[in-house]
Amino acid sequence: MKVIISATLRSFFERASELELQGNTVEEALKELTEKYPEAKRGLYDAGGNLRGFIRIFADDEDVTDASRWRDSLDGVSQLLLLPMVAGGAPEDSIISEERRKEVTLDDKEIERFNKHLLLREISVKGQKRIRAARVAVIGAGALGSPVIQYLAAAGVGFIRIIDRDEVTPGNLQSQVIHGFRDVKRPKAASARDTVRNIDRKTEVEAENTEVTPDNVLSLIDGCDLVMDCSDNYKTRYLINDACVLSGIPCVFGSIYQYEGQVSIFGLEGGPCLRCLYPEPPEPGLVPTCAEGGTISPLSGIIGSIQANEALKLIIGIGEHLSGRLFTMDTLNLRSGVVKIRKDHNCPLCGDRPRITEVEEFDYEEFCGLAETETEDPVESLTPEELSSRITNGEPVTIVDVREPHERVIVKFPNALVIPIGQLARRQKELNPEIDTVFICKEGKRSILAVNTLREAGYKGPMYNLRGGMDAMKDFIFPNEGGGL
Amino acid sequence: MKNHCLDLSYAIRQRMLSHAEREYPRECCGVLYGSTGTDGKPVISVYESAPNECAKDRDCRFCLDPVELYRSEREFQKRGLEIMGFFHSHPDAPATPSEEDERYIIPGLLYLIAGVEDGRSVEIRSWRSLSPGEAPEEVTVY
Numbered sequence: 001m002k003v004i005i006s007a008t009l010r011s012f013f014e015r016a017s018e019l020e021l022q023g024n025t026v027e028e029a030l031k032e033l034t035e036k037y038p039e040a041k042r043g044l045y046d047a048g049g050n051l052r053g054f055i056r057i058f059a060d061d062e063d064v065t066d067a068s069r070w071r072d073s074l075d076g077v078s079q080l081l082l083l084p085m086v087a088g089g090a091p092e093d094s095i096i097s098e099e100r101r102k103e104v105t106l107d108d109k110e111i112e113r114f115n116k117h118l119l120l121r122e123i124s125v126k127g128q129k130r131i132r133a134a135r136v137a138v139i140g141a142g143a144l145g146s147p148v149i150q151y152l153a154a155a156g157v158g159f160i161r162i163i164d165r166d167e168v169t170p171g172n173l174q175s176q177v178i179h180g181f182r183d184v185k186r187p188k189a190a191s192a193r194d195t196v197r198n199i200d201r202k203t204e205v206e207a208e209n210t211e212v213t214p215d216n217v218l219s220l221i222d223g224c225d226l227v228m229d230c231s232d233n234y235k236t237r238y239l240i241n242d243a244c245v246l247s248g249i250p251c252v253f254g255s256i257y258q259y260e261g262q263v264s265i266f267g268l269e270g271g272p273c274l275r276c277l278y279p280e281p282p283e284p285g286l287v288p289t290c291a292e293g294g295t296i297s298p299l300s301g302i303i304g305s306i307q308a309n310e311a312l313k314l315i316i317g318i319g320e321h322l323s324g325r326l327f328t329m330d331t332l333n334l335r336s337g338v339v340k341i342r343k344d345h346n347c348p349l350c351g352d353r354p355r356i357t358e359v360e361e362f363d364y365e366e367f368c369g370l371a372e373t374e375t376e377d378p379v380e381s382l383t384p385e386e387l388s389s390r391i392t393n394g395e396p397v398t399i400v401d402v403r404e405p406h407e408r409v410i411v412k413f414p415n416a417l418v419i420p421i422g423q424l425a426r427r428q429k430e431l432n433p434e435i436d437t438v439f440i441c442k443e444g445k446r447s448i449l450a451v452n453t454l455r456e457a458g459y460k461g462p463m464y465n466l467r468g469g470m471d472a473m474k475d476f477i478f479p480n481e482g483g484g485l
Numbered sequence: 486m487k488n489h490c491l492d493l494s495y496a497i498r499q500r501m502l503s504h505a506e507r508e509y510p511r512e513c514c515g516v517l518y519g520s521t522g523t524d525g526k527p528v529i530s531v532y533e534s535a536p537n538e539c540a541k542d543r544d545c546r547f548c549l550d551p552v553e554l555y556r557s558e559r560e561f562q563k564r565g566l567e568i569m570g571f572f573h574s575h576p577d578a579p580a581t582p583s584e585e586d587e588r589y590i591i592p593g594l595l596y597l598i599a600g601v602e603d604g605r606s607v608e609i610r611s612w613r614s615l616s617p618g619e620a621p622e623e624v625t626v627y
Contacts, residue, residue, distance in 0.1 A: 006555055007567050011593050043592070043617045052617065054589045056551040063551075083555050087539075088586035088596075089546030090512060090575035098584060 001080060003029060008084040009055070012043030021080075026057055027070040029080055056083045094317030095225050095250065096130040104129040104158075110202070114156055127316035128156060134315045135159040137221045139212055139240055140230030141192040142166070143295065144254045146178035147304030148228050148311075153196040155312055159204045160196060163220055164188040165211035175300045212236050214359040217243040226311055227251045230304065234281035235368045241266055241274035242359050245350050250314060250323075254307040256295050259332035261303035264322050264341065265310060267350065271323040276344040284369045284445060299331055379451045381467040382438055388476040398437040400424075402450045403470070411470055413440055421450050425457035433461030444469035490625045491527060491595065491611050500532045502606040505574035505599040512537060514547040514573040516557065517595065518566040527569045527595060533557065546585060547573045570595025570611075577602055580610040582621050590614045590621055597626070 003019045010017060014037060023029040034041045046052055057065045058081040059074055074080065094101075106114070106128060117123045117131075134157050138149050141164040152160060168176070168183045168191055176188075183191040189207035196205045208220060212231070217239055221227050229240045229251050237253070244251040250268040255261065266273040306327060313319045324343070329336040348355040356362050364370075382390075390397050401408060401416040408418065419427050431437050439447035447465045454463060466473065497517075504513045515534040522528045535554070537547045549571075558568055571594065575583070580600035582590065590596060596612045612621035 007558060007562070008591055008594060046618060054591045058552060061552060081552075081555060083551035084591050085548065085551055085589060086514070086516075086554065086571050086591075087546065087548035087589040088573060089539075089583055090578040091581075091583035091585075093578075 001029060001074060002078065003033070003080045003082065005082045006084055009043070009082055012040040013037045014039075024074050025071050026059070026064055026074070026080070029074075030070075054085045054087075056085045057081070058083060092317040093314075094130050095314050096133050096317075100133040101126065101129045104132045106132070110156070113200075117155070122318045123316055127318070130315050130317070131156045131312065132158045134226065135161075135224045136226045136228060136311065137161045137163065137224040138228040138230055139163045139220075139236065140228075140232065141176075141178060141188040142172065142230065142232060143175040143256060143300030144230035144304040144307065145188075145192065145228075146176045147301050148230055148254075148308045149192050149196060150178055150199065151305060151308035152228075152311060153199040153203050153205075155308070156200065157203060157315075159206075159224075161206040161208060161220070161224065162189045162192045162196075163208040163210065163212060164192070165209065175295060175297050177301070212239060214239060214362065214364065217359060218247060221247060221249055224249060226314060228307060228311060229253045230307070233368075235364045235370060237274060238281065238367065239359060239364055242349055242356060242362065245273050246357070246359065252307045252310050252314075252322075254303050256299050256303050258293055259296055259299060260328070260330050261299055262329075263303060263306045263310065263327040264325065265314070266323075268314070268321075268323040270343070270350075272341045272343040273347065273350045275349045276347045277326065277341050279344070279347075281368050284449070296331060302329065302331065379448050379465045380463070381444075381465045383467050384473045384476050387438060387466055387473070396435045398431055398435060400431070400437060400439050400450070402439055402441050402446055407442060411474065413470065413473075416440065421446060421453060424450055424453050428454055428457060428459045431459065431461060433459070436462045436464060438464045438466055440466040440469060440473070442469045443471055489622065490627060491529070492627050493529060493609075497529055497532045498609065500534075501572050501597065502599055502609065504532075504534050504572075505601050505606050506604055508537075508574065509601050509604045510576045512547040512574050512576060514549060514571065516549070516554065516568055517570045517572060517597065518561045519569040520566060521569075529569055530566060531561070532572065533561075568594065570597060570613075572597040572599070574599045574601050574606075580608045582612050586612075587614075587621065592617050592619070595624060596621065 001021050001023060003021050005013055005017055021029050021032045023032050034044065044052060044055060056063060059077040060079065106125065111118065114128050117128050118125060136152055136157055138145050138160060141149060141162050149160060149162060166188050167185055168179045168188055170184055172179060173181060178195050179188065179191045187209040189209045193205045193207035196203055210216065212220060221243055227240060227244050227249055229237060231237055231240065240251060245267040251266045253264045253266055253274060265271065310321055313321050324341055325338050326341050327338050345352050399413060399416040401413050401418050402421050417430065439450045441447040444465060444467050447469065451463045451465055501515065504515060514537050515532055517529045518531040518533060519527060519529040535549050538550045539546050539548045575598055578600065580598040582596065582598065586596065592614045594613065598610055599606050600608045609626060611624040611626045613624050614621040
């Protein structure tokens with residue numbers, strides 16, 4: 001049997017180019033070769049005894065590299081060729097390692113189920129296995145969490161941990177499409193888990209009915225490849241961002257407000273983080289939360305779907321993603337754009353000299369202005385019961401409604417003076433400093449800002465905040481005023 | 486093969502880079518033929534582009550048909566030239582060997598990689614593994 005060796009492999013065989021061997025199978029030929037050239041053993045086989053990837057064996061024009069062919073008779077074959085396999089490729093940027101991808105197998109049902117992914121050249125079987133291998137934590141099973149969780153489950157993500165402390169309310173159903181009316185009063189995490197189970201039984205899903213705190217955040221994201229920030233408040237966003245950067249887990253950030261939304265990726269391989277983009281949250285009360293400011297129903301579907309799409313791209317390792325860039329969209333005028341985010345080298349978290357090294361040691365309450373500071377006088381509050389009895393008893397009290405006009409249309413407060421926060425300082429003369437003034441808004445947060453604003457402007461009269469706002473007051477509002485807009 | 490540098494002529498470098506740009510966003514590949522100089526340094530005389538035979542995933546991998554390569558190798562042998570190494574491009578990725586590259590790297594041969602960004606070649610670097618299973622070292626390209 002004549003064996004011909006490509007010049008590229010001759011260094012293993014003392015530069016021999018052609019040999020005559022006795023063997024009549026590939027196995028025998030290889031055995032003879034390594035006996036003749038003991039040095040060649042290291043060249044041909046890896047530490048596990050497998051033929052190295054760069055070697056191909058051809059019997060004439062037929063590829064017989066696979067070990068299953070090694071005992072086939074080589075009768076009628078004129079020459080055995082030892083050729084190089086020249087191959088390689090650009091690095092793939094998947095956040096899922098090759099080892100974990102290889103552990104996954106897809107059965108016939110999954111091949112049918114994920115057919116439309118397998119048809120895409122960039123995804124194919126390899127990408128689908130990465131999706132199956134992926135472990136994702138979704139923080140928030142509300143408006144953004146609804147599309148994120150459902151699309152990740154439908155795409156075949158292998159493990160999803162859903163974290164949310166709240167229960168489903170009727171008001172959630174306008175945008176939180178993962179829950180139905182039967183889920184009202186159930187924990188959102190459990191309701192979302194059940195939806196996932198209904199999508200794909202093979203997706204492992206954990207429901208954590210808990211608030212994310214500096215004490216539990218690290219364990220909640222532990223073992224995950226990716227975190228989806230679908231939260232609705234600054235404190236949680238900064239906490240998630242910090243925990244992700246410190247744990248080396250990338251985070252897909254999303255936020256919505258009225259008609260507008262934003263998406264970005266933080267903490268991906270040295271990319272910028274939330275603190276590089278927004279070093280500090282806005283003053284509490286200045287920007288209403290979703291619950292207070294409202295959102296148009298499909299907005300969370302659009303923004304959450306983009307978050308899920310970014311997550312899948314990171315998992316598969318394809319396309320251009322939003323690390324170092326911020327996607328913004330205004331659905332009212334249908335405008336969207338992408339702006340660059342620079343990494344801040346002075347960032348206290350991911351900069352050159354980080355000052356935040358543990359989430360437990362950082363005061364998120366104070367950072368987000370939620371803690372009652374000692375220097376500032378706390379704002380005195382009235383409960384809905386107290387305000388109600390004062391009105392009923394005819395005690396003199398000025399009520400100032402600081403809500404926007406469209407909010408007042410929903411529920412009016414009878415006989416209230418209407419002054420938007422922006423006009424308070426210059427219209428303070430309309431208030432009588434001799435009698436108590438009570439400020440009301442929707443949730444009792446903007447009204448605190450109103451009290452502080454007037455105090456700063458020099459107003460000396462007694463001021464109170466209606467605790468819990470109109471939401472807490474709704475059971476006391478005079479029934480003849482409510483019902484039917 | 487102890488010399489960690491490689492002289493690459495301007496003409497050959499340009500041929501490789503323009504091939505990489507032409508194929509963007511797909512990966513390109515080709516073979517470097519030449520000889521070993523009297524000082525032991527590799528001398529590259531010809532860049533022969535080759536079709537990328539990977540049917541799938543051409544954006545992130547390349548491979549050459551081993552039998553075609555052998556035929557080409559024999560043709561060049563008649564002209565006294567041998568395979569000194571291979572060239573391929575990394576579209577939108579750095580010119581450093583990927584995990585996949587390292588798995589297939591043949592010891593002793595040069596692996597030149599071009600990093601192509603947005604259709605423009607930005608760098609060309611050369612790598613060589615000295616023995617089987619060993620991580621490739623950079624060979625400076627002049």
